Amino acid sequence: MYRAIIIDDEPYARDELRFMLEKTGLFDIAAEGANAVEGVRLVNSLRPDIIFLDISMPVLNGFEMLSMIEKSIMPYVVFVTAYDEYALKAFEEKALDYLLKPIEDERFRMTLDKIVATLKSGEKPEYNRMPLTKIPCTLKNTIKLIDLKDVEYIRSDITGVHVVTADGEYLTDLTLKVIECRSDLFRCHRQYLVNISAIDRININENLSARLFTRSGREIQVSRRYLKTLKDHLGL
């Protein structure tokens, strides 16, 4: 059994796909998500082998969602879309396959064969992904997209990953690692990423650690381990 997740904004579409997948007896449908943010969260927590991903979804589409997933836990992706204007792009993204809704049985069987063959081979999924430009943050009932250039720093603690801007702090489902890999934010501490252009000044301590102050006056720790690379990066 492969662990699978379905992400689609239409409940009936998820139902239908779940029905078809379960009938094959090949998949354990670990969860369903109604949007990309839920999708990222589910991938991070459930580490599925494969996701069935709708492309056109509110706020963030399927391609954008992929750009927010850590490379090491990237699952195989089968795009499921109602209209094939995206099909070509789906292939460019090197998705494992794509399906058109409503899904034809014949076509579905071909996809299943492909999935089984690929997953058996054990090779890692490799996708060209679009660059990360915005970080989705969860508010009470909406998603706020924060532009990377507005971010001062990002820190992680036991409660989650916090995106800090001049205006405030927001919780995101993306991991520090994903953001570090997919953006220009700089790792200055095990738990901190900083936006170099938001740095106002640096105080170097005697014990060779340092403190950064951002433009809005917030303070960030720089650990000894990262201080040298930071200095190099800044040309100090």
Added chain:
Amino acid sequence: MNILFTLIQEMSVFAVAAYLYSKTPAFRPLIKGGFGPRDIFVIYVFFSGITILGTYLGLPVGGAIANTRAIGAVMAGLLAGPYMGLAVGMTGGLHRYMLGGFTAASCGLSTTAEGLIGGLVWLYLRKKNRQDMTFSFKTAMFTTMVSEIVQMIIIVAVSRPYHDAWALVKVIAFPMITANSIGAGLFVSILKDSKNTIESYGAEFSRKALNIANKTLTILPEGLNEKSAKKLAEVILSETGVGAVAITDKTHVLAFEGIGADHHHPKSPISSEKTLESVTLGRVIFLDGINEHYICSIKDNCPLGSALIVPLIMENEVIGTIKMYEPKNRRFLGFNQSFGEGIAEILSTQLLMAKYEMQKNLLTEAELKLIQAQVNPHFLFNTLNTIGSVLRTDPDKARELIQHLSSFFRNNLKRSSEISTLADEIEHVRSYLIIEEARFSDRLKVSFDIEDRLKGNCIPAFALQPIVENAIKHGISNLLGEGIIKISAKERDGKCVITVEDNAGSFCENGVSAAGIGMNSVDKRIKTSCGEGFGVSVSCDEGELTRAEILLPLKGVNDV
């Protein structure tokens, strides 16, 4: 005193000359300005003749001639400019010089000067942009008075012996200055009178042309065909009062009205060679019945004797002709070639506008077809997918969805008229929204609030659908939480206001939503059919709501 009376007597000769001259075609260029070589020659000959006549009619006074020579020279300058004044003055002067006498040289010289003075006044008035003042009694009188005074000074200064000259001037100055000034004034008054008559003739032409333009304005929008040509011919016939009017396209007669309609039949091929010539060359042909006669190519004893053939030109291409005829016993009176050209120009412009209007309508129609065909494929396939899924769990609901989908498509296909009722449009949108509600289950709520008496209000077909679709596509589809769409129709300030509101408020920039193509085309269609005061406007509040308002005239479909 004797001299004065004699000179005044002579003026009657000039008055008659002025009157006769003003009735000949040679006078026209003086009114219009802009002379051809022929006009220049005629004007030169006429005024030189007047000048020389002034000399001959003069009264010998002690070896000199008391005369009215000045009138011709000054008039030439005043009415036709300094070159003409100078030429006429010199001619008259030279002629006087050859007659001899002790003032031969001074009089010759002064006549030239008088022509020049008239010309200088002409120049001055032109510079002041008061050309209208050249045809004025006062201008002519004062100019001539000044010229005559100059002449007296020249005689005293140039003629020898000085004593004789002085004695002569003392005798002739008063009568000559008076007679010439008044004579010039009268001369111009007569010309002016004739000028006014000619100009009011022009005004009459303009009035006729405007009347025709007015009446054809409603005819030509359908383009040039037999029906519109017939109406057009009737209008021209009644407005111009000519004998007959024909309208042709490039090959056939489209309409014929008036005298000779018994044998000139519409639909027959053009038989007149002159008409074909006008079509090929794109030129006005005037068979005035004097120099050139219209010869009917159909019937020998056709009563028509003269014709004006004017090509109708659209975008540099002749598309037909208008022919105006007069019978043999009458000639074109209220009418001339340029009038015919003017009418053709007006009609050509109207035809061009008609063509433009037609293309605009075609465009709207094409856009309408596009909107109809523009059923979002996403919507179609997702709906089919939804139905496929619902079928397993709730067959009754699946049936219902299929019915709504069918009704939605049927509506899309069948609607052929441009105008629909609000009730029909709401029904169409309702099928669409019921399906969308099913697709998004708990994520979409729709409410309607339509005033009953507005249900029969007219609205361009498919005007509502793109707006609602926009609210779904750009609004609800961008909300993670519940989407709410409110559709209402109310009366406000004597207008029917339809509001489509969503709670997403996305793509909002400074309170202005980036409206979709569908919205713009609906706005354009409403403005085209209802006027600039109506259409679609969108306001929004970032993250809170987007509100599209459709403003329509308050009227039922039957009132249209």
